[in-house]
Amino acid sequence: MNYGVVEPDGIGRTRLPDGRELAWAEWGPRDGRPVLFCPGAATSRWLGFGGSVLEQAQLRLISVDRPGLGASDPAPNRTLSAWADDIRYLIDDRGCGTPLVVGFSQGAPFALALAAAGMAAAVAVVSGTDELAHPRFAGSLVPQVKEMVDLVAQDPETAEASFAGFGSAEALWHLIATTSSEVDRSVYTDPVFQQAFQRAMNEAFIQGPDGYARDTLLAMGRWPFDSSSISVPVDLWYGRQDTSPVHSPDLGESLTRMIPAANRHLLPDAAGSLLWTHTEMVLRTLLDHVR
Structure with a gap:
């Protein structure tokens, strides 16, 4: 199986007003309804999803490398709000109007930042990283994750340096391969999928670990937007077999209550890879x- 992972139909870059460029990849019909994809941690625009589903649904998937990852120029000290500002220009450049948005894993806060900024028609958060620094999770984080969240709050510069010291395609692949549930391992180690996944990870670190480190710092700190201000529909997708300690301690239950138009889908037999198993x-x- 390839789980809908195929080569992009097109790749390119969008130049921003400050001269930086954001790199992107596209799948699906050029005139399809745009779906902006915020990939997971330490992966690049090369790992898409949907395969032939996009053609049938008349959807155009656009995956974007965040600054400092893949082929997107770095933006030191960037914020989630600055990410939304960058995407405004990409949306205009690619003629996306108000796109649908998908955020996978650590891409979730980046997707929700777009919704909070009024830039999404609807959002799907899939196996998403929750706001782990929110007080509602004070007593439910595993010790290692709590240490990281506390360090981000107390000393963000040291935390970011620590994330950069750990960050590499090899280290993160080993972490995924050894801590994922059996459901996820069967997907991630499928020969076709693994090749695509590792290619995307290698591409993500081509500029070094700083982009990954900044992403992780932003995801593990307090988010700069109020989730209750998000007015568009948000679907939160989680699998009960997901063993990741950095997705959501309550599998999206409390985040669903915070977002006015949110709906949680909790799939009993799925895991963190459900973006590819339930595309x-x-x-x-x-x-x-939006129909």
């Missing part, structure tokens, strides 16, 4: 919001 369900539900 059609995720996209169909997302598209239903």
Whole structure:
């Protein structure tokens, strides 16, 4: 199986007003409804999803390298708010109007930042990293994650340096391969999928670990937007077999209550890889919001 992972139909870059460039990849029909994809931690625009589903649904998937990852120019000291500002220009450049947005894993806060800025028609958060620094999780984080969250709050410069010291394609692949559930390992180690996944990770670190480190710092700190201010539909997708300690301690239950138009989908047999095992369900539900 390839789990819908295929070569992009096109790749390119968008120049921003300050001269930096954001790199992107596209799949699906050029005139399809735009779906902006915020990839997970330490992966680049090369790892898409959907395969032939996109053509059938008339959706155009656009995956973007965040600054400092893959082929996007770095932006030291960037914030989630600055990410939204960058994407405004990319949306205009690519003729996306108000796109649908998907955020996978650590891409979740980046997707929700776009929704909070009024830049999304609807959002799908899939196996998403929750706001781990929020007080509602004070007593439910595993010790190692709590240490990271506390360090981000107390000494963000040291935390970012620590993330950079750990960050590499090899280290993160080993972490995924050894801590994922059996459901996820069967997907991630599928020969076709693994090749695509590791290619995307290698590409993500081509400029070094600083982009990954900044992403992790932003995801593990307090988010600069109020989740209750998000007015568009948000679907939160989690699998009960997901063993990641940095996704959501309560599998999106409390975040669903915080976002006014949120709906949680908790799949009993799925795990963190459900973006690829349940692609059609995720996209169909997302598209239903704008039909």
